[in-house]
Amino acid sequence: MLGFKRFKSLASLALSVSLAVAGLSAALPAGKSYAEGASATTVAAAASVNVQADIQAAIGYVNANGGVSSDWLAFSFARAGQAVPADYAAKLAAGVETEWAKASPDPTALARFALVANAVGLDARSIGGHDLIAKLASYPSFANVYADIFVLLALDSGNYELPAGTAWTRGNLIAAIVSGIDGSTVPDLYGMALSALGKYKDRPEVAAAADKAVAWLAANLGGDNSEAIAQTIVGLAAYGIDPADAKFAKDGSNLVQRLLAFKNTDGGFKHQLSDAASDKAFATEQALRALAAYGLFGTSHRSVYVNAASQWVATGVAIEGLNGPLAALSATQAVYAWDALVEIADRNKLKLGYTDDPQYGKFLSAIGDAKGDQSVYWLYAVKRGGAYAPIDASLEKFRLQAGDELYLYLSGSDSGLVKSVTAKAAAGGATAVNVQYTYYDSSFKEVTGPAAGVQVAIGGQTATTDANGTATFKGLSAGELAYTVTGYRAGAAPLVLKYSGTVAVGAGQAGGESFADAADIATWASDAVSEAYAAGWLQGVSTTELRFAPKQQLTRVQFAALILRLLGETPAAGAKQSFADVAPGVWYFDAVMTAKSKGLIGGVTATSFKPNEAISRQDLAVVLARAFKLDGTGSKTSFSDQGQISGYALASVRAVYDKGLLKGTSGTAFDPKAKVTREMAAVIASNLLKQGLISK
Known part of the structure; x- marks a missing residue:
């Protein structure tokens, strides 16, 4: 459960709900899922400049001038959502084979191959029979910070693990990249470094170095060539900073607009503003990569160097309202919790309202018609292996695992999550079912205590728990029984998120007798x-x-x-x-x-x-x-x-x-x-x- 403390400390974010709301939309029955194509308009994008037309124009320019003729063009095409030529996989394998045959293959080239492989949906551990990740791991070290950057990007592009015995770690690469941010006049280095460090921004040394790089770029990035601007956009977006932020503006134009100034009428981009012709190999490719990165930033805050498809998991998505379930759906293309929410919103044409706080991340304010106010707000929880997983990150930073169940629910200041449900024999042959839940008290301390006043449904009976969180039932048959706990309340958010499971009734008690070592x-x-x-x-x-x-x-x-x-x-x-x-x-x-x-x-x-x-x-x-x-x-x-x-x-x-x-x-x-x-x-x-x- 995302701590109430964070929400309380951000009262200005006022997560809204109208208590009269009965559901998300009349067009969305619970349990149904629709197959309409995704619509980018259903989610309020963080990006403030629409670059889709510019992306298509650049793709058109490339196709009109020889097509995809380099690995980086293939990468940028793929990350912009464009199919690469059918023969590209064979060309990539041939390139890997050529590099592999050298006495000392260039690790930067191998890292590039790995990045492109992931972008086009291939596994970098098996390209033409070669394992690029294992090969990179065989190097004792790398010659310069650029190699460190590309190797770290390659590893993280597919979340690859290093083999046992590797002489270096991701931590070594991070340290080398951080040390490279030293105030020198190297704007492309700073942009590339931010691209590689985005995943590690929670590390103090990374945050300090990134602050230094961002401050330098904001103060010193000129407009003499498009490639430096493009690399900066890629880096900022990967690090989670809006490239269109006013701090990067010059002469009234933000960074994205400054890049678009290099665009020619043929859709391509030129190296310098004074150039007449577009440059396909470098300026256009890097501009297309930057525009793709900016588009991904607007919809998911995901780095352009990470191909989510290689890491997708399927997850159930349940949306709980004030008086009952609003929808039970499923997502199949999620890496983070936010991805799952965006997928089901796009598929079902639900508009999401949210605030994107620079420190705490995304906070939901509305799903469809269900909105909130200062007393009732949207939270999320993830059930993993039958229990709620600990959550200390915002939606776009919480990584899902296969089999996870994502819950979006309306919560109040005293709401919480079911911690445990147990059953034991009670007087007169009855069964006592006890419900404990976790919530945050007035001092924002996490507390586990009895869930009083919630409803327990089990064995065809329903009862309300007492002050000790216990509901008593008579006539339950012994065995593993399914139960559901709900905490719906008139005029308020539910006390607990709806929770279902099974509990052993009369089992292990030998007619009411407990194990002698039950305490153990x-x-x-x-x-x-x-x-x-x-x-x-x-x-x-x-x-x-x-x-x-x-x-x-x-x-x-x-x-x-x-x-x-x-x-x-x-x-x-x-x-x-x-x-x-x-x-x-x-x-x-x-x-x-x-x-x-x-x-x-x-x-x-x-x-x-x-x-x-x-x-x-x-x-x-x-x-x-x-x-x-x-x-x-x-x-x-x-x-x-x-x-x-x-x-x-x-x-x-x-x-x-x-x-x-x-x-x-x-x-x-x-x-x-x-x-x-x-x-x-x-x-x-x-x-x-x-x-x-x-x-x-």
Whole structure:
């Protein structure tokens, strides 16, 4: 949830809503999606100069004068939304082959090939059989700051990870670029540097260097050649600064207008104002790149050097109003949350109202007819893996992951998000369902507490929670039951965003008796443990009391038995012994042999299984990927400790993570060698059920 603190501190942004609004538009029924073409007029663009006609004119000039004859022209065509010639991919591969054959390929040229490859929808790791990213990573360092800039742009164009053992890091490149901004009279360098640093503007050293570059450009950028102006526009747009800002104006013309002054009647651009003829190779190409960059800035604030298509994910988009859902849609071409919103707005012809604050980013004020005021405003939330993801960025900076669900909702000062829903036995055979939610108090401190006065619908019944956040139900059947929590209120924003999920009712309580070690079960695993026990996937560990041992590590043999249960497979008897340490007659012999015969598990050696050794997170991921046919070979998900993930397991780890079966441990770390506990296994089983990969 984007903190209320940010909104409260920006009262002047006054996010508006009319409490009488009943929906977005009569033409948009909830749950429907339409296929009309996108319209750039549906979103209020930040760019203040319309350059579409100039882009088309420049494309026409290029086509009339030999067409796409260079890599950079192909790049600019693609980023301007124009198809490149059908034979360009072959020409690109040939260019890569020529450079590759040199004794010392130029890293700047390789980076250029990578940038162009991404722009035209290719993978820079496989051009003519060559991996450009791996080749760049093989260099010990680079000769100058221009090479540093282009290599960093190439890496970020497709969000490529560096191979293990690379002698340098992105941080080294950033440091070199920052040091190059030293006040020298090099305007094209400053523009290019801003292009590369835009992704890292939150770093203090980057912000300081960028401020220096921007101040220099505002004070000193002349108008003697079009290329310097074009590079500045590209850099400012990539960094998130409007090139049409008045600080860059000269003689009453902003930076974009100053570039357009170099345009000839034939649609091309010239190098200097005094030149008569247009220059295709440099002036026109760089002008077209700048105009494309400015157009992208106006619609998405995305750098011209990043091809979003290579990073698109699909996400559901739900829009919640004051009295109920307004729309349930889906986006398929999103990288950031803002992309998803713009996509569904364009497709459904919804006008978006928003404020673009230079410090805090985009703030919604209206979606269609639903607007706000100072007491009720638009916020957004993202559900990931069944829980709300932490959000500390504005819409255009929050990066989505596959399977995310994006929620746009109307909120008030006391509104919040559901944190947990649990069920336990109550007196008289009833079931008590408790709802906790997270909100911000009057001092803007995040607080978790009972959601009092919200409605809980479960098992065909609906009840309102009391002051402790508890609603009581009678006659609920035991098992995993679906529920919905809503917090709609007359004349006010909902107390909570509508939330749906499943909860184990009567499960794991043995007729009202809780696990003896229930206090040891982590809150995030409690429902899953109850569900796994009720379903028979995992059993207790004691014959004298109901004990689960949630922190006990899961052994390799226990997981072999578990995976068969989850698949609904029965261990087959009479198998031939395959491992010396798994002998006939032990309770797990049939399970291990059956799992091996089905290709689900293997030994640690050809003859050893090590049945009582705890299974690691990465080895569990490998088995899950095999069992449920999950393929992560094309995934670009990365982890901060990726170097610790064994090569044989990386694709499987990515696959189960992307599917939402196994989360990271903290931040972006996966902790591949950590051992799996019984409560972790219960959560994984629950996630498999939620994803429809297993049934009870």
